[in-house]
Amino acid sequence: MNLENTKVQMKKGILEFCILTVISRGEVYASDILETLKDAKMIIVEGTLYPLLTRLKNSGLSSYNWVESTSGPPRKYYKLTPAGELFLRELDKQWKELLFAVDITIKQRNQKTKKATES
Amino acid sequence: MNKTVNINIGGVVFHIEEDAYEKLSRYLENIKVHFRGSEGFEEIISDIEARIAEMFQAKLKTDKQVILMNDVEEIKEAMGMPEDFGGDIEEEQPRQDSSQSQRTRRKGRIFRNADERVFGGVCSGIGAYLDVDPIWIRLAFVLGFFFFGTGVLLYIILWIIIPPARSTAEKIEMKGEKVNVSSIEKTLKEEFDNLKQRFDDFTGSKAGTGRRERRSAAGAFVDRIVDLVISLIKIAFRVFGKLLGVILLVISVLGLIFLVGGMLGLFTADIFIFPMAPFLFGSSLHSVLAFIGALLLFGIPIIVFMYKGIQFLFKFKIKTPFIGIGALSLWILGWVLSGILVVHMVQDFSHRAQFSEHYEDFTLDADMLYLDILPDGVEDAGVIIRIENESIKTLDDHFAFSFVTMDIVKTDAEDFKLQIFKSARGHSGKDAYHRAKSIQYNIESQDSSINFSSYYSIDKEDLWRNQRVKVLLKVPVGKAIYMSHDMREIIYGIGNVTNTFDGDMVGHTWMMKEKGLTCLDCEDETIEAPEPSTEYEGKETRLYYLDKFISVQVAHNLKERLLEGEKYRILSKGRSDGDWESEWVWD
Numbered sequence: 001m002n003l004e005n006t007k008v009q010m011k012k013g014i015l016e017f018c019i020l021t022v023i024s025r026g027e028v029y030a031s032d033i034l035e036t037l038k039d040a041k042m043i044i045v046e047g048t049l050y051p052l053l054t055r056l057k058n059s060g061l062s063s064y065n066w067v068e069s070t071s072g073p074p075r076k077y078y079k080l081t082p083a084g085e086l087f088l089r090e091l092d093k094q095w096k097e098l099l100f101a102v103d104i105t106i107k108q109r110n111q112k113t114k115k116a117t118e119s
Numbered sequence: 120m121n122k123t124v125n126i127n128i129g130g131v132v133f134h135i136e137e138d139a140y141e142k143l144s145r146y147l148e149n150i151k152v153h154f155r156g157s158e159g160f161e162e163i164i165s166d167i168e169a170r171i172a173e174m175f176q177a178k179l180k181t182d183k184q185v186i187l188m189n190d191v192e193e194i195k196e197a198m199g200m201p202e203d204f205g206g207d208i209e210e211e212q213p214r215q216d217s218s219q220s221q222r223t224r225r226k227g228r229i230f231r232n233a234d235e236r237v238f239g240g241v242c243s244g245i246g247a248y249l250d251v252d253p254i255w256i257r258l259a260f261v262l263g264f265f266f267f268g269t270g271v272l273l274y275i276i277l278w279i280i281i282p283p284a285r286s287t288a289e290k291i292e293m294k295g296e297k298v299n300v301s302s303i304e305k306t307l308k309e310e311f312d313n314l315k316q317r318f319d320d321f322t323g324s325k326a327g328t329g330r331r332e333r334r335s336a337a338g339a340f341v342d343r344i345v346d347l348v349i350s351l352i353k354i355a356f357r358v359f360g361k362l363l364g365v366i367l368l369v370i371s372v373l374g375l376i377f378l379v380g381g382m383l384g385l386f387t388a389d390i391f392i393f394p395m396a397p398f399l400f401g402s403s404l405h406s407v408l409a410f411i412g413a414l415l416l417f418g419i420p421i422i423v424f425m426y427k428g429i430q431f432l433f434k435f436k437i438k439t440p441f442i443g444i445g446a447l448s449l450w451i452l453g454w455v456l457s458g459i460l461v462v463h464m465v466q467d468f469s470h471r472a473q474f475s476e477h478y479e480d481f482t483l484d485a486d487m488l489y490l491d492i493l494p495d496g497v498e499d500a501g502v503i504i505r506i507e508n509e510s511i512k513t514l515d516d517h518f519a520f521s522f523v524t525m526d527i528v529k530t531d532a533e534d535f536k537l538q539i540f541k542s543a544r545g546h547s548g549k550d551a552y553h554r555a556k557s558i559q560y561n562i563e564s565q566d567s568s569i570n571f572s573s574y575y576s577i578d579k580e581d582l583w584r585n586q587r588v589k590v591l592l593k594v595p596v597g598k599a600i601y602m603s604h605d606m607r608e609i610i611y612g613i614g615n616v617t618n619t620f621d622g623d624m625v626g627h628t629w630m631m632k633e634k635g636l637t638c639l640d641c642e643d644e645t646i647e648a649p650e651p652s653t654e655y656e657g658k659e660t661r662l663y664y665l666d667k668f669i670s671v672q673v674a675h676n677l678k679e680r681l682l683e684g685e686k687y688r689i690l691s692k693g694r695s696d697g698d699w700e701s702e703w704v705w706d
Contacts, residue, residue, distance in 0.1 A: 030170060045199020047150070050166040054159035072176045073129040073169050 011042075017095060018042050019052060020080065020088045023062055027077040053078070061087050123185055129165070129172030133179075135186040143171075143191045153201035167198065229429075230284035239278040269375050273425070280426055280442075364431030371425035378417050382410065408460040415453025419446050467584060468544045472551035478537040478562065485567035486598055487628070488535060492605035493563060493570040512574070519574040523560070523588045524611035527600065529631055530593035537562070537569070540589040554581050560588050573608045594631040599639065601628045617641070 018040065022033045030049065037043045056062045061084035064076040080088065123134045126143075135143065150167060154160050171194055178190050232243040235253065242260060246253030263270025423446055512519040530536055541558040545551030560575040575588040590609065594600060602610065602625045610621045615629065615636040629636045 030166065031173065045203050046170065046197050047167065047199040047201065047203065050163045050170070051154065051157065051159070053166065054162045057162075058159055072173050073131050075169075076166070 015042055015048075016052065016056070017088075017091045019049070019056065020061065020084065020091065023056075023078045024080050024085070024088055027065070027079055029067075029075040029077045031075075033078075056084070060084075128175070129169035131172045131176065133172075133175055133186050134184060135191075136188060139186055139188040139191045142188065143186075143194075146191070146195055150201050171198070229281055231278070231281050233283050238274070240283065241274055241277045241281060244281060244284070245277075266376050266379075269372065269379055272375055272379060273372070276422055276425060277429075280429070360431045364428045367424045367428030367431065371421045371428060374417070374421040374424070378414075378421060382414065405460060405463060408456050408463070412453050412456035412460055415449050416457055417453075419450040419453060422446065466546045467582075469546060470548045470551045471542060471544050472548050472555050473540055473542040474552060474555040474558075475541070476539040478539070478564075485535075487567060488592075488594075488598075488600045489568035489603070490592075490600055490606055491568060491570050491603040492608060493561060493572045514576075517559075517576045517578050518583065519576045520586065520588075521574050521608070523571070523573060523575060523590065523609045525571065525590040525592065525606075525609045525613075526611065527592045527594055527613045527629075527636065529635065530595050532593065533595055535595065535598065536593040538591040538593070540591065541575075541586070542589075543586040544584040551584070554584055554586065557581055558586050558588060562590075571606075571609055573605075594636070596631050596633060599628055599630040602626070 015037075018037060019033060022028060022036050030053065033053075034043075034046055034049060037049070043049060053062075057064065057078075060081055062078050063081050064078045066074045067077050069075050122137045124137055124140050126133050126135055126140060147164075147168070151160075151164060154163050157163075174194050174197065175186055175190065178186070178193075229248045230244050231240040232247055232253075233240045235243040237243075237257065242256040243253040245251075246256045249256075260270040260274055263273060426442075510521045539560060539562070541555045541560065543551050543554035543558065545554050557578060558575050559577075561572040563570045571590060575586070577583065577586050592600070604625045607622055607625045610624065613621060613624060613636065615624065615638070616632070616634050617638060619638065619641070623641075624638075627641050628639045630639050631637075
């Protein structure tokens with residue numbers, strides 16, 4: 001087992017989940033997504049985002065509109081497709097289950113160590 | 120003051136300093152290389168470019184209108200290096216594809232490194248490819264130069280066939296992926312591990328599931344065997360390909376050394392073993408034809424071998440389709456040129472002419488002539504080429520040939536007669552005749568002795584066209600000749616009564632009789648005349664019956680014994696240990 005590998009695996013699905021969640025806010029463009037993700041410390045370098053956005057769009061989960069910008073190149077404003085909404089809902093459910101699973105396992109461990117220290 | 124350039128990125132125009140521009144374009148190339156082949160490549164790139172444009176715009180204010188180096192640095196930092204954002208994203212979908220593309224990329228391609236070049240960047244390209252300091256490659260080529268300039272030729276060939284690294288992507292490919300002995304080893308090891316894995320799977324399945332599901336296990340068994348065989352064959356081909364590459368390269372390099380060495384030897388004359396060329400190929404046209412013809416005829420296959428060898432070894436391909444056709448047509452041209460040369464040469468040998476001289480001003484009315492060889496001045500001069508017993512000596516302005524042949528025949532005239540026949544070939548009778556006439560051959564005479572030269576010489580300008588000299592001495596009946604031992608060099612098949620070989624005729628006096636030449640002082644003649652009677656009884660005894668003799672000479676390891684007898688008998692006894700004993704019986 002490789003620690004880095006495991007970390008990357010864990011992060012990967014969650015990153016997609018996060019991006020979909022940000023897009024579900026409504027019309028957002030890359031810089032908005034970046035801002036949120038950077039605040040959340042989900043990504044370190046911006047380059048990570050673009051291949052993911054392209055893939056989400058190509059798999060029909062999201063779509064975008066071109067919007068002219070006053071201060072630069074036209075921007076792509078992303079939003080979720082109905083399929084994307086469904087996808088996100090499933091992920092949301094899955095996430096809660098995961099949270100529960102992790103919560104339970106950690107709680108039980110803590111109880112055991114508590115007992116051990118008591119006795 | 121710094122120079123700026125204008126760029127259009129994401130549809131927006133920016134002024135950017137030149138060095139910053141260099142950096143930015145390298146960075147973008149890196150990103151492109153990274154995403155090449157992945158889904159939505161163009162879109163990803165344009166998204167990134169748009170983002171960069173946006174970030175640039177954020178950096179520009181009214182008092183700052185130019186993108187500087189540190190702006191690019193900051194963008195690079197924010198965007199991250201391609202290694203940081205690519206690999207893990209693609210892994211999920213086409214896992215096999217990505218691992219395959221990684222594998223093929225690791226092997227890399229060979230390029231010429233024009234950035235660090237001395238001439239064509241061949242050495243630094245190879246150095247980058249093999250991960251070796253180019254200085255060693257350069258040193259090898261310089262050393263190669265001393266093998267008749269092979270290094271130079273090889274360099275030029277490589278220069279032609281290896282493409283230069285033009286785009287940054289190619290430059291990265293050139294440098295990034297190392298292929299050296301250990302990496303080849305690694306690839307092979309991976310291959311074998313893979314194979315071993317399959318083999319283990321195969322044996323494991325046999326032990327584990329074999330009993331339970333015999334039928335499907337049997338099917339899997341066959342599948343695995345087929346799998347195993349296929350991967351074995353694949354490995355064999357890969358190893359064989361590399362081996363073939365090495366063999367082809369070695370052959371081509373050796374061939375190149377021989378070719379260049381041969382060419383130098385053939386056409387600069389005097390340095391190497393074969394200075395005949397300028398005599399064979401008279402006109403400069405012939406020389407040029409021979410040179411180019413031979414170069415193409417042998418050089419093209421060598422180059423093709425080398426090319427194929429490199430291709431097998433390094434697996435790079437050139438996109439120029441006409442290289443094969445070009446090589447083939449050049450090779451055919453080589454054949455054509457050589458063909459023209461051969462036709463020309465054959466023409467040059469097509470006509471034969473003979474020119475004869477009669478020597479009658481000698482004192483040939485003597486009763487006996489003493490024949491000897493002239494001491495010649497060419498003995499230790501020039502380069503000597505030996506062909507069997509004959510030799511050719513090359514001198515500054517002429518050739519000396521030892522192909523003189525002499526015959527002695529009977530004549531009905533009263534005096535000796537000496538004739539010299541000179542012959543040669545040429546493209547016409549006239550040409551051949553002139554050539555024959557200009558052969559120089561010396562004979563000197565004093566009193567009753569005649570000295571022959573053992574060589575005749577040809578002027579360099581006359582070329583070698585099978586010039587020959589024949590000496591014919593006609594001896595009248597009743598007159599005699601004596602041949603010195605040196606005459607052996609020129610006499611050839613002289614008929615005589617006793618069928619004595621040329622080599623045994625010298626050193627003796629021969630009288631011309633009606634039947635032919637007869638030896639006057641050959642002791643061994645009488646020994647050869649009667650057949651000895653031999654007995655074999657562990658010992659060998661040979662008995663010669665002789666009528667007349669003046670003296671007896673015993674050669675080799677025979678012992679002499681004189682005994683009394685009724686007749687003259689010579690008995691030679693041989694023992695198994697090789698000793699011979701001869702008894703001389705005086706009967």
